[in-house]
Each structure stands twice: as structure tokens, then as C-alpha cells.
Amino acid sequence: MNNTRVVTWAGLVALLIACFAVGCGSKDGNSRTDDDGTATGEGEGEGEGEGEGEGEGEGEGEGEGEGEGEGEGEGEGEGEGEGSTDTETETIDFDCENWDTDHAALETEVLGLIAAMRAAGGQCAGQTYEAVAPPFAEHNIVHCAARYHSLDMATNNYFSRNGSDGTEPDVLLESFGYPKVRAYHSMVLGGTTGAEPILDALKASSQRCESFFSSKFKDIGVGITYKGDAEHGWYTTIYFAAPVTK
Numbered sequence: 001m002n003n004t005r006v007v008t009w010a011g012l013v014a015l016l017i018a019c020f021a022v023g024c025g026s027k028d029g030n031s032r033t034d035d036d037g038t039a040t041g042e043g044e045g046e047g048e049g050e051g052e053g054e055g056e057g058e059g060e061g062e063g064e065g066e067g068e069g070e071g072e073g074e075g076e077g078e079g080e081g082e083g084s085t086d087t088e089t090e091t092i093d094f095d096c097e098n099w100d101t102d103h104a105a106l107e108t109e110v111l112g113l114i115a116a117m118r119a120a121g122g123q124c125a126g127q128t129y130e131a132v133a134p135p136f137a138e139h140n141i142v143h144c145a146a147r148y149h150s151l152d153m154a155t156n157n158y159f160s161r162n163g164s165d166g167t168e169p170d171v172l173l174e175s176f177g178y179p180k181v182r183a184y185h186s187m188v189l190g191g192t193t194g195a196e197p198i199l200d201a202l203k204a205s206s207q208r209c210e211s212f213f214s215s216k217f218k219d220i221g222v223g224i225t226y227k228g229d230a231e232h233g234w235y236t237t238i239y240f241a242a243p244v245t246k
Contacts, residue, residue: 091175091177092172094147094148094176096143096147099147099225100226103225103226106193106194106195106224107143107223107224109195110199110236111138111222112195114136114199114220118135118212119131119133119135121213124209125203125204125206125209126206129209129212130213132213132214136218136240138219138220139178139219139220139221141173141177142178142219142239143222144176144221144223145176145239146221146238147225147237148172148176149169149239150188150235150236152164153188153190153232154227154230154235155227155230159190159231159232159235160188161186161188169186173239178219178243180244181244182242182243182244182245183216183242185239186237186238186239186240187208187238187239188236189201190231190233190234190235191233191234198224202238214240217240218241218243219239219240219241219242219243220238220240220241221239222236222237223237
């Protein structure tokens with residue numbers, strides 16, 4: 001009997017050691033350990049937040065506001081979302097009036113084409129849109145923020161709907177003094193000049209066309225600049241925005 005007891009305890013100890021080495025009990029079916037010992041797992045989650053924008057584009061834009069480059073230094077990108085800043089934003093000191101007159105004239109042309117398209121309706125990205133009234137309001141703050149972003153991209157030689165420091169469009173708008181943003185859509189375009197070519201490039205996207213004929217945005221601003229040693233040369237930013245109404 002004593003020998004049997006010794007064998008039993010020895011077997012139990014061996015079992016515990018083996019269990020400790022390989023693991024005992026139930027395991028999450030979504031988790032595993034690879035041969036190299038790296039733990040991996042799968043999971044899903046849902047979340048939503050304000051101020052998140054979605055984007056798509058060609059160029060070195062960002063979808064979810066980012067896109068990828070497409071030949072000849074041309075690029076497109078866009079983002080859309082709902083404003084979310086709950087804290088005070090820093091005011092940006094920017095001389096919006098000190099702008100190249102030819103670039104300013106080009107901005108005015110683009111604004112005119114957008115207004116005419118919106119008023120007449122018609123084809124955009126293969127869809128037919130009815131005329132929409134009233135027209136977007138040419139908002140000075142939105143206009144200056146768009147100029148600032150285009151200059152930021154050209155000066156820092158990057159392409160994104162966000163600022164060079166990662167600032168989201170709604171935060172930038174509020175930094176310029178725009179009321180708390182309820183909704184916005186940012187469009188950025190690189191490597192294209194001329195009012196009609198700019199609009200034609202933007203009209204290739206159904207998402208952008210939706211914004212051109214949308215009634216949820218109230219204000220618009222366009223900023224266009226050129227820098228010869230920047231990757232895309234020409235940079236265009238168009239902001240659509242609507243403030244929170246009380």
C-alpha cells in the first residue's frame with residue numbers, strides 16, 4: 001500500500017508539472033500562441049466618435065481622409081465628419097489677405113463654378129442631381145482656413161486633409177473663429193490648376209458630388225496656392241461647413 005501511495009503522489013506531481021507547462025482548463029477560441037511564442041488574437045469592436053472624418057482619394061491624401069499617390073504629382077483626398085471639439089482651441093494668427101492675386105482670382109472662379117453647378121443641377125459622377133437652393137455662403141473664416149491649409153501643405157511638402165501637425169479640419173475652422181462645427185467636408189487636390197480642371201477632378205467622386213448638392217452644409221471656402229519646389233506644385237483646399245445651431 002505504501003508503494004502504491006508513493007506512485008500516486010509522484011504521478012500527481014508529474015501531472016501538475018505537465019499541466020503548468022502546456023496549460024490546463026478552457027481557453028478563448030480566438031486566442032493562440034504561435035510557434036515563436038508570440039501571442040496573437042482576434043477581436044471585433046464598434047465605436048463612434050464625433051469629429052471623425054472619412055475620406056478617399058488619389059494622391060498622397062489621407063483616407064478616412066487618406067489616399068495614395070497617383071502619377072504625375074496629382075492627388076486628391078477628402079474627409080467628412082461631425083465637429084466634436086469640447087475644449088477651447090488656440091487662435092491661429094494668419095494674414096489671410098496677403099495672398100497672390102492670381103490665386104485669389106482662381107479661387108473666385110472655382111466658387112462661381114460650384115455655385116452655378118448647384119443652382120442648375122445636372123450630372124456629377126454619373127448621377128443626376130436636382131438644383132439646390134440656397135447657394136453656399138462664401139464665409140470669410142472658412143475661406144481663410146482653406147487658404148491656410150493649402151499653404152501648410154505646400155510649405156511643408158505633404159498632402160493630407162489634416163494639418164501638418166495632425167489638426168483635423170473642424171478644429172482648424174474653430175481655431176480661425178468659426179462657431180462650433182456641426183458638420184464639415186474637406187476636399188484637397190494636388191497637381192491641378194485651372195478652375196474647370198479642378199472642378200472636373202473633384203466631380204469624379206460620388207461622395208464629393210453629394211456634398212456639392214448637400215443641404216446640410218451652410219458655408220464654403222476655397223484656398224488655392226502654388227509652390228514650385230513642392231511635390232504637387234498646386235494645392236487646393238475646399239471646406240464645406242455648418243455650425244451648431246442653438
